[in-house]
Amino acid sequence: MAHEDGFAPEELEMLRTFFRDEAQESLEKITALLLKTTTRPDEEQLSVVMRTTHTLKGSAGTVALPHIVDFAHQLEDRFADVRSGTIVWSATALDCFVEAIDAFRGVIEAGNEPDELTLKRLRQQLALLKSLVGIATETAADAESDAESESESESESESESESESESESESESESESESESETETEAETGTASDGTPLPNQGSNDSTRSIVAGGLSGPYVTPDSQRVLRVSPRRVDRMMDSVGELVFDRTRIERRVQHLRSLTRELGETRQRLRDCIAAVGDDSTATQLQPLEQHLATQITRLSAETATLLDDTDALRRTSSTLQDGLTQIRMQTADSLMHRLAPNLRSIARAVGKKVELTTAGGDVEFDKAVADRVMDPIVQLLRNALAHGIEPASERIAAGKPAAGQIHIETRQHTGLIVLTVSDDGQGIDPAALRARFVQSGRWSKTRAQLASDEEVLRSLFDAGMSTRDEADELAGRGIGLDAVRETIARLGGEIEMTSTPGKGTSFTLRLPVTTAVAQAMLFKVHGNVYALPNLHVLETAYVDLEPALTPAGQRRLPATMEVREEHVPLLSLQTLLDSGIRPDKTGLPAIVVDYAGKRFALTCDKIVGPRQIVVKQLGPLLAPLALYSGATISGSGKVQLILDTAALTHLAYPGSQPIKAPASTPATQAPGQVSGRALVADDSKAIREVMTRILSRAGYIVDVAEDGAHALGMFRELRYDILITDLEMPELDGFGLIEQVRAEDARTPIIIVSSRATSANKQRARRLGVLSFVAKPITRRKLVEALRRMS
Amino acid sequence: MKNVIVFALDQRLCAVELRWVREMFTLGYVTPVPSAPRLLDGIVNLRGTITPVLDLGLLLNEVDPDRAAPTTVVPRARRGNGAILLEVEGMVAAFRVSNVEEVSTLSQDEQPDTLIDSRGRRVTLIDPRRVLERALDAVGDARGLHPGLVEAAHGS
Secondary structure (H helix, E strand, O other): OOOOOOOOHHHHHHHHHHHHHHHHHHHHHHHHHHHHOOOOOOHHHHHHHHHHHHHHHHHHHHOOOHHHHHHHHHHHHHHHHHHHOOOOOOHHHHHHHHHHHHHHHHHHHOOOOOOHHHHHHHHHHHHHHHHHOOOOOOOOOOHHHHHHHHHHHHHHHHHHHHOOOOOOOOOHHHHHHHHHHHHHHHHHHOOHHHHOOOOOOOOOOOOEEEEEEOOOOOOOOOOOOOOOOOOHHHHHHHHHHHHHHHHHHHHHHHHHHHHHHHHHHHHHHHHHHHHHHHHHOOOHHHHHHHHHHHHHHHHHHHHHHHHHHHHHHHHHHHHHHHHHHHHHHHHHEEEHHHHHHHHHHHHHHHHHHHOOOEEEEEEOOOOEEEHHHHHHHHHHHHHHHHHHHHHHOOOHHHHHHOOOOOOEEEEEEEEEEOOEEEEEEEEOOOOOOHHHHHHHHHHOOOOOHHHHHHOOHHHHHHHHHOOOOOOHHHHOOOOOOOOOHHHHHHHHHHOOOEEEEEEEOOOEEEEEEEEEOOOOEEEEEEEEEOOEEEEEEHHHEEEEEEEEOEOOOOOOOOOEOOOEEEOOOOEEEEEEHHHHHOOOOOOOOOEEEEEEEEEOOEEEEEEOOEEEEEEEEEOEOOOOOOOOOOOEEEEEEOOOOOEEEEEOHHHHHHHHOHHHOOOOOOOOOOOOOOOOOOOEEEEEEOOOHHHHHHHHHHHHHOOEEEEEEOOHHHHHHHHHHOOOOEEEEOOOOOOOOHHHHHHHHHHHOOOOOEEEEEOOOOHHHHHHHHHOOOOEEEEOOOOHHHHHHHHHOOO | OEEEEEEEEOOEEEEEEHHHEEEEEEOOOOEOOOOOOOOEEEEEEEOOEEEEEEOHHHHHHHHOHHHOOOOOEOOOOOOOOEEEEEEEOOEEEEEEOOEEEEEEEEEEOOOOOEEEOOOOOEEEEEOHHHHHHHHHHHHHHOOOOOHHHHHHHHOO
């Protein structure tokens, strides 16, 4: 039976697995934050802790774990007590919190129905925490926390009384005082406690800025503790083994089916035996055979019982193997952001070493890398940064004289482009002077005078990547740049990528790295043609639609596919994948589903037999023998071990636009989109992974292509890059919160429907949402019914 | 003398030197690759690696049309799921075999590329290098967006 949200039991189980991972991570993060200082956590730390607890609570509700909702709620209340000063911070308090969180982790680990002992431990710890409320401990309660508690404790108690009955129990006063006090304290004190830079909320730039070397604040590496580093090759091997496991499992299932039918046959044989015995009558042989027959009957019953158990066992095996597979898929992935997080400290220390100020800006943090790619590209990038700082960026005085900002600017941008990851590292330093390089090459005897004269500037720059052309001892004289560029190129090439450099003297240098996605995990749209599943990169899929075939001209004639179809008031070419990948369209079809592709601004549609939906896939290379086939860019392996081909979007675009001439659409062509096929691209912003996963599922089933962002800043960046048909956002998120996101989106676009999904469904928030033109406000925990209802309001 | 694995391919008795054989395995689902040349049966997942499966019978006839007649006729076996995986200069490909007869050391016949087995039967010795070369050529011919594809995409 399906869960009330419409999740199948195994689906809910999977989501709970996601939730558990996330919850453990969150609790670990809270503990780390609490243990960071022995003194009372500052306001910012407290608000992070409270937000994290709150998110955990919301996610638990979504995956229907009410006992965890309850515990998280209690924990959240206790943190609120700390904030308001009703719990006075002390070593005892710290211990109690850490113990309680540890007990909480135990409960989460224990699964859906934790045993009484585990629960009891947590209950005790929470009771202990509660007993701290209102007790002043021996450590003189610091005046500071007392003072600021005054105003807030009032609103706090107010909120408690108001919302007793509500399951979420967040009242307006609490949520408002919380969000406001956060900004106010920072604004008023000015120092923002330890001088940590505030998130760059008001910026119109989609990039995030990390000030490095300039040392305007400590850079916090998220979750850097307790991370297990595993060689990607190991994960690959495990992944392959899991694939085998799934494959073997399918085989076992088939065998079990055989066993069952054998058991059935055996039963029939026994029946015949009985009939025979009955026919023989009262003979002595019959009397001898009868106990044997009965014995056989018992054995058959036992056999069928065993077979049934075996079937259950394979079910368990199925669950475990898919959990394993999902887990491993997750392990492999890393966002460009996490690469940047690893780069930032490096940049800081290099900056400190060379005594220069530098600002790092990044873009495209949500592009996902295979860990193998990210790990291997790390060193080359550090090398490029080192070069940029040591030789590219001028001393501050020179920079100011040249009209540049005193701090050097380094920008790292990540994009995914035609199946490649394109990483650009640029600086605004002095650039490389080809003339100076020529002179240097000649002087060192590497090049003859003629060669240096004949070589173009690009060639001169390119030669910096050649072995031995850029060595340490000459680096400083090499007009700016170039230690170990040969090594950088070699590493990139071994990865199967390439590197390019452009430089303008006085303006800066830019390196472009093109990295393969051979092992990258990609979002893909899966569909079926002639019984086989194929994939297309989701990045290029605009929407799905439905095409009616043209009526047959003769009674015996086959229906034909129109040459174009209408997509958003534009006629685009229509290709038949049936004809391309199979023998043709089956004659009984009157219409076909279609996938609309937008590739480099060119749009076209592809018909298929059935749309499977968006999935996350692991891209595999086809190998040297099949690589020349232009139609495919790679393959992936399905859960059951089958190979599924990935179509090459660039090749299909060439087929749709032969000679790349835009096709003029005949106005008469009837091309319709069936009304039932709701489709569009949705952007979901929520800091909880479990909730993102839940929403993706609900929305995919409602016919949406779903992109997700883990905070408002990312969502805004994505929103600016792509056109979305709907934006669904949480309110409380790090970096840029829901209202901040909506305000910025509304400043640029007044029409895109927006839905808020939040547990802070207060009337003030609802009013604010209405003012911002938000379509609807859905209270958490999110269910399929609630979200679908909200979506229905769109039309 | 050559160390070989002897197998039946359709009705033909063939052998391949052991040094090219990486493993024997059971074929799972063979995914067809539309637009690929006919001699490519499809692709399979071999422990996570995409592996091409070649139609060796077709290839042999193409490589050696003069000897289209089998060296030794063996009873036609059901098209099995057994496959031999070859590796030549880093390139890996599998082909389906009907039946594996034996692994042994066989002596050469006077005829080129022919061995004599323990029962005196003539066995065609397959050179995987030539087979893979032919396969590469065939795929190379089908490379890119050839006119056939363009036609298929726009035709009905």
